[in-house]
Amino acid sequence: MTVPDPDGGPGKRDPDGGSGERDPDGGSGKRTYAPDFLTELFRNPLDPGYADAAARRERTGGRSGTRKRVAGASSAVVLLLIGFLLVVAYRQTMEEEPARTQARQELVEQVERRREETERLQARADKLSGEVAELRERELGETAVAQLRDLAAAAGLETVRGNGAKITVADGPTSIDAVTGERRTDGQVKDTDLQLAANALWSLGAEAIAINGERLTVTSTIRQAGEAILVGVRPVTTPYEVVAIGPAKLADEFRGGYAGQFFDTLSDRYGMSFDVAEVKNVTLDAAAELKLRAAEPSVAPPAPSGSSSPAGSLSPVPSGSASEGGR
Template structure:
């Protein structure tokens, strides 16, 4: 018969011996499963990560080698800064060396421009003097009636300066807006070349005898066209505000305002903000057209009616 008390003592001794020693998560210690400390307990027991410990040990063992690497890094940084500084010095020196040549070229161009301008003024004065001599000779050779008729023709064609009263039409670009999405400028509020053409034609139709746009005299061969955002009148640019001055009847401004052109510009003003004004102009002088050249000319009288019996006149080039 076995002793119950002894059996109990033996089981307690067996259990005590089983629980001694390190934890056994696999439960292989005499068939008993035990567990190690949890993550927080292990973290507080050993807060230093093993990787830091290995790095510290390696740094302690390789101290001189790590210092050499630091020296190499500092040397490389110093060399890089030295190279950059050298390049900056070279670039600055090159710029300073080229500045005199650049300044000299600029001074040369300015001198050429001034010389050409002086030469142009001299030639223009000579041309004016020769023009005056030609006019004096023409008046002395022709009779008074012929000279008066010639002056009337010159005034009509735009060759001569004219003076009188008429109308002054003013057109100003409206505010320019920008598309918030595409960034493109909207040009609906800008005066177009077709608007100036419309105004000039309306003035001619209302009886104007001479018309200028921003000082540019219009003739039978004048052209008003658009070049990008610029408007050219006989290859000369004009900009807002556009002043169209015409010499003609006393009611020229009123007729223009009440006509189709005035109504059209009133519509542009109310819709797009283009400024429009038609007022009377008193005692204005319109300069003659510049560089007016005729490419061909034909006699106004038939050769048979001339009765001169001489050779028939031919078409000429470059006549005025």
């Protein structure tokens, strides 16, 4: 009697035809792999639970009898509740609409009343300003009134007319930084640029300066607020026109001075627009009335009216056409 050898003796059959090598995959001769998750997901997208429910519904024929009636009643109750909530919301909205309309109308009426009141007060202020000018001229005399006008013109509180220069500066093209992708503002006019132009004009003998119509005084500020430039409290935008009344050669001296060379450099490097022109008989409006916290009398006596306004330079406009600040 022959006993089979457990290690492949004569009593064991070799599936590989007696080669003596075992198949690492269990002797089947075919490799098998575990299903890939994505492959299985796309092959069977439906969850097994949904598949079982669908199969059970096909076998049983779906809901019937009491269960079907209960489900229909539940759906009807839910739809009825949703419709009730929509009706309530609609009625509340319609009830609140008249109140909002009334509030809006009241605000509009208030704005109109305040506008009419402002116009009435402005007309009264202009009338009183004219009366003050007449009383001043009658009580003080023409010489004193002329001196007051000259002082007001020098302080920026009187509308003036004369010859001078106009400096126009505008923003250059905007570029994008190739590394960061941010917008570069090198070609934009800064508050320091306008400060430089104004200081240069003052140093060259300018007697009155306005930036985009905003008259400069001893208390005026030129500052940056984000991307906007404020002259006093009012924003100005490009192109920036700096108009000055002063000596006859004010434009030529500005163009040939350090300020003109500075703006030429900005124009060549960043593409900013820069131009200097001579102006004749230009009018600058008065600034708003100054609000000083402290003041001291001037040590030097005021100059005579005949010498304070050089010929062809600064000339106060008569008080009848002066702005509010010239009172």
